Amino acid sequence: MSQKKCFLIPALSGLLLSTAVLTNQVYAEETTVSTVAETSVSNLTTTAETVSQATTQSAVSSEASQAVPVASETAQTGAASVPSNQTSAASVDTAVTSSDTITILHTNDVHGRIEESSGVIGDAKLATIVNQERAKGETILLDAGDAFQGMPISNSSQGEDMAAIMNLIGYDAMAVGNHEFDFGLDQIKKYKELLTFPLLSSNTYVNGSRLFQASTIIDKDTTKVGDEFVVIGVTTPETATKTHPDNIIGVNFTDPITEVNQVIAEIEARAAAEGKTYQNYIILAHLGVDPTTPVEWQGSTLAQALSENSQLAGKKVIVIDGHSHTVQTATYGDNVTYNQTGSYLNNIGKITLNSAQVLASIIPASEAKTVEADPTIAAMVAQIKARYDAENATVVIDNSPVELNGDRSNVRVRETNLGNAVADALLAYGQTGFAHPTDLAVTNGGGLRATIAKDKAVTKGDIIAVLPFGNSIAQIQVSGQDIKDMFQKSLSAITQVDKTTGAAILDENGQPLLEASGGFLHVSGARVFYDTNLASDARILAIDIWNRASQSYQPLDLSRTYYLATNDFLAAGGDGYTMLGGSREEGPSLDTVFAAYLAQADLLQYAVINPNSRLVSISSSLDSDGDGFADYQEIQAGTDPSDGASHPDQRLDDDRAGNVSLPRAASSAYAQSTSVYPLSKPVSIPVRYQMSNSQQLRQLPLTNSKESMLALLLGVSLIGFGLYGARRQSYGK
Structure with a gap:
């Protein structure tokens, strides 16, 4: 058995084992979420934005205004998709041992989850995980958009507290998400001034000029050659309808694939003129894989197109995506890796790569439970929370x-x-x-x-x-x-x-x-x-x-x-x-x-x-006045169901005969005299707002299901086979 095979089999078995383990863990934490689970079992799908919400409230019933992260649909045709319940960070660490390893950590659709809570890692523990990876070696930290808006604690500062935290943690770049516009165009321009790292979007234009920087070059170690990363940002054109229209007056979003390929061509031409070669590209996207998104705007379609771009042949290309709140990893062609972490800081994305390979994974909140919170970030979060609590004392109305x-x-x-x-x-x-x-x-x-x-x-x-x-x-x-x-x-x-x-x-x-x-x-x-x-x-x-x-x-x-x-x-x-x-x-x-x-x-x-x-x-059979018309029919028609008449109401007779079109107004004396069935019209009070906030996914194998147990047994068998092969190989040296 060759050395490469000896390495590959344990790595594959580790992937299978971690799939089974993470499957068990996901459902162990989400047993209260029955509605979404039942829908997914019957249809094998659920909507992408449902993916995330109740993990943040796992102690709360699924019927709350949140839902559960589930595994995503596999990638588009032509992509070899890895199950979205990815390998844990531990399995990746054991698989990649080369000294030239580079780690990319990434987040997406955090939506203001500053604080740690059930299923939410929180920024203080995120900082610790980032610092631990930096202590091991070269590490890049990225975000794929929708960071500032979402929770009242982050909304209270219009995202500025979140920006300060991200600066302190040390992000290297961030894509512009649709919800970055939620506090208005002036505020998103202010983010560019507040952030100590670039806010990227290659396809967002105002009056024919890009509103944001299209790309950046990240070079963590200038003494090394070939470890530079070209990072290109791209934003979903759905922003035009997924933030308040007042927030994007004069803003245009061009086709993502066209724009990204154009930026790549510009960078490659400039590199050739300067005698440089870039081997690593990261497309920091906020596109998603929601099936309601036009196919040409989806992150998976972009990844497929990049795998067919001749200028990227032989290079490592990583698409870090957001927007659809999906947990998904996939590969496209020979050189494109796609990764998305879900949402709400339920997971941290982790990509490790060296000269031989690229491995994508997630670090789930369950693994972060034992991590110590970074004291500096924790103190900052506590200060923000104290100020936010004070603001919550603001009186909206003097008396109810x-x-x-x-x-x-x-x-x-x-x-x-x-x-x-x-x-x-x-x-x-x-x-x-x-x-x-x-x-x-x-x-x-x-x-x-x-x-x-x-x-x-x-x-x-x-x-x-x-x-x-x-x-x-x-x-x-x-x-x-x-x-x-x-x-x-x-x-x-x-x-x-x-x-x-x-x-x-x-x-x-x-x-x-x-x-x-x-x-x-x-x-x-x-x-x-x-x-x-x-x-x-x-x-x-x-x-x-x-x-x-x-x-x-x-x-x-x-x-x-x-x-x-x-x-x-x-x-x-x-x-x-x-x-x-x-x-x-x-x-x-x-x-x-x-x-x-x-x-x-x-x-x-x-x-x-x-x-x-x-x-x-x-009751459908209730007929209080015995006129042959059920009470609900009379209420609906605006007649009195309790008038005691021994004959049918003429208006209802005419309605039944099709002679008139009855008004459905709240006009009868009965409607005005009872609180049981009042026919009240809806309230309509004009309210003006000065600022705005603004998939179907494949079901994971159930815990202890045939699929998860078969994966476990196959993983154990492969490990045994791999160890036996490694032992024979060592004897042959």
């Missing part, structure tokens, strides 16, 4: 005249005044904040985490306690059928049963209460009548959408296109809402939108905690 109830057992089972208020804030923002006015808005009960007390001041901290996940508002186009499917899923939970008696637990209207689900949706701009006595796929009785022109409710048109505002988690298909995943516009952080709305709204309209006015739980 009502309690906005956010109890878990309430917001996850039925309509609540808090859910209505948050949904109304989304709808109000959507009237002017996007290219098209919003038709309806929804938010998930799992994203509502606290109650706003009555007769007390409401602070910024109170609002963040309600909406703690750093989500942003987003708007997507949906069909009427998508809306129906969305509400059917929202209302699909089983009903509650008394554990002692076995009897159904009923609400105040005598209807069975649903079991708590974080995916239960609160709504503005729509009305849904449903009967929990029926099977889950038959519960929806009727859906009406508020029509701004006629100022009335109109029945949902299944074939029509509507504009739906929601949070970015649901817009990306989170909580299993796969019918919503698609192209979207994005706006400010949800807490900012809600705070601005509360400061202007008449909160007395939310006096009833469970109004049952938008999500109307009602």
Whole structure:
């Protein structure tokens, strides 16, 4: 057996073993995330932006406004893809032992995760890991974009605290992500001044000139020849719709592949003129592999194109990507390696290379648990946290005249005044904040985490306690059928049963209460009548959408296109809402939108905690006046279901006969006299904002599944075979 084979077999077996081990570890930490897992099992896919969110909240139920990192789809045709549950840092360290080894550490889509938390490494431990690698040898540290915006603690300084931390840790370069624009064009220009390392984007132009530096040369050891790295930045053209339009006035994003190849040609021509040769290229991209992204803009397509670029033949090319929040490693052709770490500092990317090979991996949060936090960065984070806590004491409104109830057992089972208020804030923002006015808005009960007390001041901290996940508002186009499917899923939970008696637990209207689900949706701009006595796929009785022109409710048109505002988690298909995943516009952080709305709204309209006015739980067979029309039909038509008439309502008779088109307005005396089924129209208060914040992925083998166990057994066999071969080889020397 040759020496090369003796080396290769243990390395391959280590890869297989680490795949099985990491698979077990991922699911051990994510057992609470049932909704996404079930969706992935049935479809083998989930949306890319769902990838990340609940790892940061692994102690929290999956129905929160976060979701779970899962493995990504393999690369495009022509790529040899490595499983995304990559080798651990330890396995890479043992595989690459050459003295000319260079280590590249990288992050992407950190979104302001300054602090350590469950599943989040945090900047203090990131600094320690970086310093440990630097102590071993030549190390480069890079970021692939979307670092500054995301969590309220980072948003509070418009990303400047994050920039200061990145400077202190010692990043070498960073790509411009779409969310770098979220605090406005002036702020992103300020980042260029604040950062001690280059902010790169080759395809971002203002008035025909590049807004950012296109590339940089990193040469850590000037005494060595051949260790220089050409680093080129590129930004997703989706930025045009994935930050607030006001933030990118006059900014253009050109084709990524065309622009990167042009920069490569320029660099190679200049190098030839100067008698230099560059052997290593890093494309620092914020493109992603989300299937909703046009194929020509995806990082995988760029990687494939680079593998076919003749000017890069024989060179090592590394694509470090972000944007789709995907954990993925792949190889393209003979010389291109692709790596993306997921998001939210759940992982640190690690690429080790020497003259013989390039190996890509991730360092997961589980491996960082035992790492000591860097004291300098830890002290800096503590100082930022103290200032942030003080800012949270800022009063938004002097007194709340009502309690906005956010109890878990309430917001996850039925309509609540808090859910209505948050949904109304989304709808109000959507009237002017996007290219098209919003038709309806929804938010998930799992994203509502606290109650706003009555007769007390409401602070910024109170609002963040309600909406703690750093989500942003987003708007997507949906069909009427998508809306129906969305509400059917929202209302699909089983009903509650008394554990002692076995009897159904009923609400105040005598209807069975649903079991708590974080995916239960609160709504503005729509009305849904449903009967929990029926099977889950038959519960929806009727859906009406508020029509701004006629100022009335109109029945949902299944074939029509509507504009739906929601949070970015649901817009990306989170909580299993796969019918919503698609192209979207994005706006400010949800807490900012809600705070601005509360400061202007008449909160007395939310006096009833469970109004049952938008999500109307009602028996489909209830006919209070015995006129042959169910109560929900009369409420929907604006007639009185309890008028005691012995004959059918004429308006409903005409409607049934098709003689008239009934108005769906809140006009009947009944609607004005009851708090059980009021036909209230949606709230619409114009709110202006001065600044904005703004995939399907292959399922990992389940823990102890056949796939993971076969990988483990095969790895053990290969190790044994490799050791036997190595022993024979040593005897032959």
